[in-house]
Amino acid sequence: MEGQQALVPPANEGDTSLAQRIYAGDRVAEDELVSTYRRGVFVIAVARTRDRDAALDLTQEVLMAVLRALREGQLRESCKLPAFIQGTARNLINNYLRTRARRSECDLDSVEVPSVDLVGELESAERQRLVRRELQSFSATDQQILLLSLVDGHPLAEVAERLNLSHEAVRARKSRMIKKITKKFVRVSQK
Amino acid sequence: MDCRELERNELVEKYVSGHLDPALEDDFEIHLLECPRCQQAVEVLQNVAHDLAERAHEVRSQSSSRKAGFRWQWAAALPAVVIVGLVGGYYLVRAPKPDATAQNSQVALNSSVSAEVNERPSPAQAATSSASNTESHPEAVQHAVPAGAGNKQPPQVPSSPGAQSSQSSVVKSAAGKSAPQSVLPPTPSSEPNRPEIVSTPPSSEGSHSAVQSAEKAGSAQESEEVASERFRLGVVQPPAYTFSGFSGTKTRTGKGGKSDVFKTLNDGKPSQANLAIARGLFQKGMQAYVEGRYNTAADFLEQAVPADPSAPETNFFLGICKLMLSRPAEAVDPLKNALADEKSPYVQPAHYYLAKAYVQTNHLAEAEVEFRSAAATPGRLRTEANSMLSRVQALRAVLENQAAPSHP
Numbered sequence: 251m252e253g254q255q256a257l258v259p260p261a262n263e264g265d266t267s268l269a270q271r272i273y274a275g276d277r278v279a280e281d282e283l284v285s286t287y288r289r290g291v292f293v294i295a296v297a298r299t300r301d302r303d304a305a306l307d308l309t310q311e312v313l314m315a316v317l318r319a320l321r322e323g324q325l326r327e328s329c330k331l332p333a334f335i336q337g338t339a340r341n342l343i344n345n346y347l348r349t350r351a352r353r354s355e356c357d358l359d360s361v362e363v364p365s366v367d368l369v370g371e372l373e374s375a376e377r378q379r380l381v382r383r384e385l386q387s388f389s390a391t392d393q394q395i396l397l398l399s400l401v402d403g404h405p406l407a408e409v410a411e412r413l414n415l416s417h418e419a420v421r422a423r424k425s426r427m428i429k430k431i432t433k434k435f436v437r438v439s440q441k
Numbered sequence: 442m443d444c445r446e447l448e449r450n451e452l453v454e455k456y457v458s459g460h461l462d463p464a465l466e467d468d469f470e471i472h473l474l475e476c477p478r479c480q481q482a483v484e485v486l487q488n489v490a491h492d493l494a495e496r497a498h499e500v501r502s503q504s505s506s507r508k509a510g511f512r513w514q515w516a517a518a519l520p521a522v523v524i525v526g527l528v529g530g531y532y533l534v535r536a537p538k539p540d541a542t543a544q545n546s547q548v549a550l551n552s553s554v555s556a557e558v559n560e561r562p563s564p565a566q567a568a569t570s571s572a573s574n575t576e577s578h579p580e581a582v583q584h585a586v587p588a589g590a591g592n593k594q595p596p597q598v599p600s601s602p603g604a605q606s607s608q609s610s611v612v613k614s615a616a617g618k619s620a621p622q623s624v625l626p627p628t629p630s631s632e633p634n635r636p637e638i639v640s641t642p643p644s645s646e647g648s649h650s651a652v653q654s655a656e657k658a659g660s661a662q663e664s665e666e667v668a669s670e671r672f673r674l675g676v677v678q679p680p681a682y683t684f685s686g687f688s689g690t691k692t693r694t695g696k697g698g699k700s701d702v703f704k705t706l707n708d709g710k711p712s713q714a715n716l717a718i719a720r721g722l723f724q725k726g727m728q729a730y731v732e733g734r735y736n737t738a739a740d741f742l743e744q745a746v747p748a749d750p751s752a753p754e755t756n757f758f759l760g761i762c763k764l765m766l767s768r769p770a771e772a773v774d775p776l777k778n779a780l781a782d783e784k785s786p787y788v789q790p791a792h793y794y795l796a797k798a799y800v801q802t803n804h805l806a807e808a809e810v811e812f813r814s815a816a817a818t819p820g821r822l823r824t825e826a827n828s829m830l831s832r833v834q835a836l837r838a839v840l841e842n843q844a845a846p847s848h849p
Binding site for chain 2: 287291335390394396428432
């Protein structure tokens with residue numbers, strides 16, 4: 251459990267004051283909280299639902315629930331704001347996943363699309379385009395390794411067996427590809 | 442908090458692929474909320490997974506051997522192009538100019554050709570002299586292009602495996618390797634056309650030969666088009682599935698309003714417990730299906746089939762999963778099973794996708810039968826099935842013509 255200990259973030263004074271400011275009715279602090287945590291919540295929602303549209307809605311729901319709770323002073327230890335947000339996100343996403351199978355179909359035309367962050371969407375589309383271009387530069391086998399492991403969720407041993415490669419070769423190729431692509435795009439995003 | 446440690450343990454990719462230990466998941470997500478770098482890393486991998494899921498069929502259908510062959514293309518193509526250029530240039534330079542031959546008589550032409558044959562230099566001499574000769578006779582280079590090549594466009598499916606394999610077949614044969622596993626016949630080289638260019642005058646007989654060479658070039662291109670068409674006919678778009686309730690309970694209602702659950706209980710076939718198990722497995726499978734994880738979906742659906750072998754929806758989507766996993770031969774049986782219940786709404790799509798499976802396994806006659814059945818069955822796929830039927834018929838006609846022995 252040492253690894254788990256290492257993962258727990260230290261108490262953040264900024265988060266403490268942020269929670270207290272929201273409790274005190276500071277609207278600027280609310281905007282700050284949304285801008286600080288929106289992306290992280292979205293990433294978590296995508297990872298758990300694998301559905302970007304649903305993740306967008308869930309991000310809104312999570313942030314609204316967090317703000318409501320903070321306004322009402324439900325967060326007892328304000329230093330644990332990230333853990334509180336993560337817990338809220340986990341619960342709401344699990345609720346969504348539980349009810350998804352029971353949700354009825356509805357006509358798309360009748361759904362009113364809420365206003366969205368157009369710049370964010372454009373950036374996301376551009377990132378997706380760049381990622382696709384980068385992926386297409388990989389060999390077919392490399393793409394299959396990523397598909398089988400990242401999308402289909404097969405363990406590397408099975409991927410190796412399917413592609414008639416050694417386990418070590420698959421591991422090395424996957425690791426190399428992920429490092430390359432992560433390095434490239436994380437660097438691009440930071441510029 | 443150490444992002445490097447996360448990287449070292451590959452926690453980010455485990456998280457994206459859903460393999461992260463649940464005990465670590467909460468802590469990782471808390472870290473994620475506060476670490477922009479890890480957020481970006483996760484986002485990038487999510488984009489990768491999203492893109493791969495979108496192109497899953499395309500990626501799965503690419504064979505690694507083809508891609509490996511593609512790497513050889515540039516290395517092997519260069520000497521091949523140089524050799525073809527040199528040899529072609531040599532013969533073209535030696536060929537009589539059209540305007541000159543038009544003025545000469547047939548007798549004089551024949552004698553000049555025979556003299557040329559006697560005076561032909563060695564290939565090494567030809568190689569050294571051809572470059573300058575080609576430059577000095579640009580019109581000869583124009584004749585080297587097959588007459589039909591300029592008129593016909595190559596098939597506009599660059600990403601199709603057929604097109605790729607035809608390219609690689611040329612390269613591999615030039616490199617002295619075995620022919621790749623391809624449905625396409627090998628593209629003929631320009632060598633068979635060469636003697637015709639050298640020895641035939643621009644008379645009516647010569648133009649006949651030119652037509653023949655054009656036909657040869659055209660037929661090669663046609664074969665490529667046939668392969669492309671076959672590829673296009675076999676392309677599968679997975680049908681959408683929505684969780685608007687378990688379709689099995691809705692659709693499988695027998696006569697007199699009794700559900701199949703009671704009917705099968707009376708028959709002593711799948712018990713209610715089995716049906717519940719099948720339903721659970723089906724839902725898990727379809728959850729994976731809508732997320733594009735066809736392998737997982739197929740695993741669940743395969744487990745669901747023994748519990749309720751007659752369920753058309755389970756068999757149908759199992760067949761679709763097999764098609765999406767590029768295992769068309771394995772898709773045939775489940776799709777046939779999906780046809781067992783004539784009242785099921787899956788009859789027409791099952792015929793349609795069964796035809797696709799047959800196209801992919803190169804059983805065009807069976808594919809034609811299935812497309813015809815799909816077109817004859819009421820449903821949304823009728824127009825598409827009709828269109829596919831006519832295309833398969835046209836394709837079969839072309840293939841039969843190609844298979845017939847050509848007359849000299």
